[in-house]
Amino acid sequence: MPYQIIVCGGLAPDPLQTLEPVTTPAGPGLKNELMLPAVFDPWAGHALYEAANLAKNVPGSVIKVVSIAPKAKLQQVMMTVAQKLPFELVPLDGPGGGFTDSASVATALADAIAAIPGLDKSQMLLFGGWESATRGAGVVMQMVGEKLGITEQFLAVDELKVDESGALIIKERVEGGRHQVSKCAAPPAVLAWATGNLPEPSNHPQTGMANMRAMMPALQKAKAAALTSTLSYASVALPAVTRQTKIVKDVPAAQIAQELADWIKQ
Amino acid sequence: MNPLPSDEPEVKPLDADIVCVGYGPATAGFLTTLTRGLQEESGQALESRAMPGLPPQVLCYERADDIAFGVSGVVTRGRAIRATFPELPLEEIPMATRVSDEKLVYLLDPVGASRRPALMQLADKVLQAFGVKQSGWELPYCPDFLHKRDGFILSLGQFNQWTGQQVMMSGLAQIWPSTPVSEALIENDKVAGVVLAGDGTEVRAELTVVGDGPVGPVGRRLDEVMGMPAGHARDEWAVGMKMVVELPESCTLPEGTVFHTIGYPEPEIFGFFYVHPGRVASVGIFVPSWLETPARTAYRYLQHFVQHPYLWQHLEGGRMRSWGAKSLLESGRRGEPHLCGDGYARIGEGSGSTNVLTGSGVDEAWLTGTQLAEAVLEIYRAGLPFSQENLKTRYEARRRRSWLEEESIIAERARNGFQRGVLTGFIGMGLAGLTKGRVYVPRPVEDKKAARLEDFYVGRVSHSQIEKIRERCARDGKPLHDALMDAAGWPPIQFDGQLLVSHQDALLMGGKVQAPSDTPDHVVFLEPDVCIACHDKICIEICSGEAIHPGSGVPAFDHEKCVHCGACLWNCPLENIEFCAAPGGLHSAEN
Numbered sequence: 001m002p003y004q005i006i007v008c009g010g011l012a013p014d015p016l017q018t019l020e021p022v023t024t025p026a027g028p029g030l031k032n033e034l035m036l037p038a039v040f041d042p043w044a045g046h047a048l049y050e051a052a053n054l055a056k057n058v059p060g061s062v063i064k065v066v067s068i069a070p071k072a073k074l075q076q077v078m079m080t081v082a083q084k085l086p087f088e089l090v091p092l093d094g095p096g097g098g099f100t101d102s103a104s105v106a107t108a109l110a111d112a113i114a115a116i117p118g119l120d121k122s123q124m125l126l127f128g129g130w131e132s133a134t135r136g137a138g139v140v141m142q143m144v145g146e147k148l149g150i151t152e153q154f155l156a157v158d159e160l161k162v163d164e165s166g167a168l169i170i171k172e173r174v175e176g177g178r179h180q181v182s183k184c185a186a187p188p189a190v191l192a193w194a195t196g197n198l199p200e201p202s203n204h205p206q207t208g209m210a211n212m213r214a215m216m217p218a219l220q221k222a223k224a225a226a227l228t229s230t231l232s233y234a235s236v237a238l239p240a241v242t243r244q245t246k247i248v249k250d251v252p253a254a255q256i257a258q259e260l261a262d263w264i265k266q
Numbered sequence: 267m268n269p270l271p272s273d274e275p276e277v278k279p280l281d282a283d284i285v286c287v288g289y290g291p292a293t294a295g296f297l298t299t300l301t302r303g304l305q306e307e308s309g310q311a312l313e314s315r316a317m318p319g320l321p322p323q324v325l326c327y328e329r330a331d332d333i334a335f336g337v338s339g340v341v342t343r344g345r346a347i348r349a350t351f352p353e354l355p356l357e358e359i360p361m362a363t364r365v366s367d368e369k370l371v372y373l374l375d376p377v378g379a380s381r382r383p384a385l386m387q388l389a390d391k392v393l394q395a396f397g398v399k400q401s402g403w404e405l406p407y408c409p410d411f412l413h414k415r416d417g418f419i420l421s422l423g424q425f426n427q428w429t430g431q432q433v434m435m436s437g438l439a440q441i442w443p444s445t446p447v448s449e450a451l452i453e454n455d456k457v458a459g460v461v462l463a464g465d466g467t468e469v470r471a472e473l474t475v476v477g478d479g480p481v482g483p484v485g486r487r488l489d490e491v492m493g494m495p496a497g498h499a500r501d502e503w504a505v506g507m508k509m510v511v512e513l514p515e516s517c518t519l520p521e522g523t524v525f526h527t528i529g530y531p532e533p534e535i536f537g538f539f540y541v542h543p544g545r546v547a548s549v550g551i552f553v554p555s556w557l558e559t560p561a562r563t564a565y566r567y568l569q570h571f572v573q574h575p576y577l578w579q580h581l582e583g584g585r586m587r588s589w590g591a592k593s594l595l596e597s598g599r600r601g602e603p604h605l606c607g608d609g610y611a612r613i614g615e616g617s618g619s620t621n622v623l624t625g626s627g628v629d630e631a632w633l634t635g636t637q638l639a640e641a642v643l644e645i646y647r648a649g650l651p652f653s654q655e656n657l658k659t660r661y662e663a664r665r666r667r668s669w670l671e672e673e674s675i676i677a678e679r680a681r682n683g684f685q686r687g688v689l690t691g692f693i694g695m696g697l698a699g700l701t702k703g704r705v706y707v708p709r710p711v712e713d714k715k716a717a718r719l720e721d722f723y724v725g726r727v728s729h730s731q732i733e734k735i736r737e738r739c740a741r742d743g744k745p746l747h748d749a750l751m752d753a754a755g756w757p758p759i760q761f762d763g764q765l766l767v768s769h770q771d772a773l774l775m776g777g778k779v780q781a782p783s784d785t786p787d788h789v790v791f792l793e794p795d796v797c798i799a800c801h802d803k804i805c806i807e808i809c810s811g812e813a814i815h816p817g818s819g820v821p822a823f824d825h826e827k828c829v830h831c832g833a834c835l836w837n838c839p840l841e842n843i844e845f846c847a848a849p850g851g852l853h854s855a856e857n
Contacts, residue, residue, distance in 0.1 A: 014855075016853050018856065032424075035424055035427055035855070037332040037334045076430070076441075079434075079442050079443060083444070202465075205445060205462050206280065206465075
């Protein structure tokens, strides 16, 4: 049975840039947020690559990516992502910095998915990142599923297989560093991915050109995502990063390892 | 809903009207002007010739992961940029500001290791006797040809991103990052498009716009096939290396402050210090091709430069935010290739637009792009083909009539003197600048080349010391440059872990090189025997990212450290390096 795979995935500021939290009139944000290079959220990226692999192995399947992000940013990032695999984009113009209320984001995503013409829920797999790189709340996919009435939900997914009967065999992370394997007879289901196993696909300019023919008009018509939030932030900070450079010469590897271990223990 | 293909997409040619190679300031100028022109065709939009019924199909391919990843600290008068944006909203462009104070500073040698000619040593002593503070003498005036006081400071990465967003939002051009172009598609002496690296897709277009900079493979290939105009040659380059620094809270320099420096760490090395908004500065140096040393370690020189007391008073306690390096084509008009031919036009730095007298390139590159766009719109409206003749009469003629050409002619001979020595160079530059090119120092018959190590260090490091350093570095797999500078009297760098860090840490903290693991090496040593027989292996010493290391005879290349500056390519005296198209490179939007 071909699948209709919906991948929820927003953008995140490129984590390799210098990120600096600041207070803006609209609440907390990142310095020069709109001018920072953005990437497709790496967690959602796993979901997208897994979706592409599944669709390739089940002929007739289609992928649609639903994304809330500033329209200009989304267009720029899609110039790279669209080269990697064929999909249609359902864009929503909205903030992409991560300082948004999860419930509000989930409502906007669910409404956009419900409005996709010709969507057959009986064939639908809802993919997304378990968390997002901008804010690891880990609840958005659950809420989107609930709003769409999908009760089969799998979180922190590491692997998906389809058996001969068409049932989904899903490996999830659970507490205590263990995995749980579940069997789901058929769609619809929510799969919020933790890592997946697939690398980032290479670029194919042909695919990109074909994708963008539909994406450009879709982006131009992107509706604003009405995100409302009652959240307030007491403080915002990046995770502390400590870098200590020490130049050593002619030191045995064992001694270096010991020094590192001692440093980590401090 | 269209079903997905079950296999990799078939590689078939793509059709477009205009394909651009590289997204820098020249292509930004081209696409900004072109898309504006296309938008203004109200009611009678120009029609694509490749896809009738649609607007012209304009594609631009950029090697880097994002159009924001350029490298340059820019202070510019911005005449061409302001002609495009009369009300340039600097407040909308991060790190942009107006120049508020500009100084030309002569830096004395505070460590005694700089190779200064006797006259400069005397000048140092005289200045010290007159109580010059902080070992830097602020010249009483900045010559008109150098000043940028009516201009602004930019981060090229941020500026590229700002222009790119506007171009993309027009919906009339597509800019594809992470997509290197390997070569031009040449058929019967006509450029018919480009070939993309990776899957080898041919993109066929009536016009190919080549703006891939000084070491771009498309521009270089065109020069090989089409040749260079008589008397033109590309033989002057520089490695530009910079840090973006978060200034310490104690620093009171206002944003818009600009220092141009001369004299240190070597007399041939020019430096710069620009203060952006938000207590951030760009600090860097240019290491020119006529610096004779075959151990041209730009990074170590940069560290000594930032520690010069004149600058250190503002920088001490600061933190490196990002780091970058690129090579610059400094031949100017003398290195100008054929600007156009059937089906192609050259713009930007690779078209020889950089002005070495005024130390300006971004604005000039922008102008070449806008001039080409105006020409393209004319040609389109007239329904003419993109032939050499049509491009010459509309694009090249515009360039010849503009201030760019006038100033390029003045600049053309401005650096002849540096081929004879640094003092002659400064005198020649001053003469050419002040007399608008009427008086200049003649260029020697033979260009200055890097000396052998043993000759360069005569009197400072003995042959036996050099031999010991060679052996030790070969054993440790290290370049020679740090050990040679130590031996020549340069003090060791006291790393503070914030601003003064090792070269590899600078890459991690500020450059963050990205290199796809599944692509082949893009720096290729052509003939192993040639490398094995090479005495000085300047490629190792000049490498901006320390990506080239001593190997077993042939240098070893690590593409995960390469910043794509291309310095190895132009420094190899034996022309034994191929620099191929590849994705990746420096990954910072602040440079």
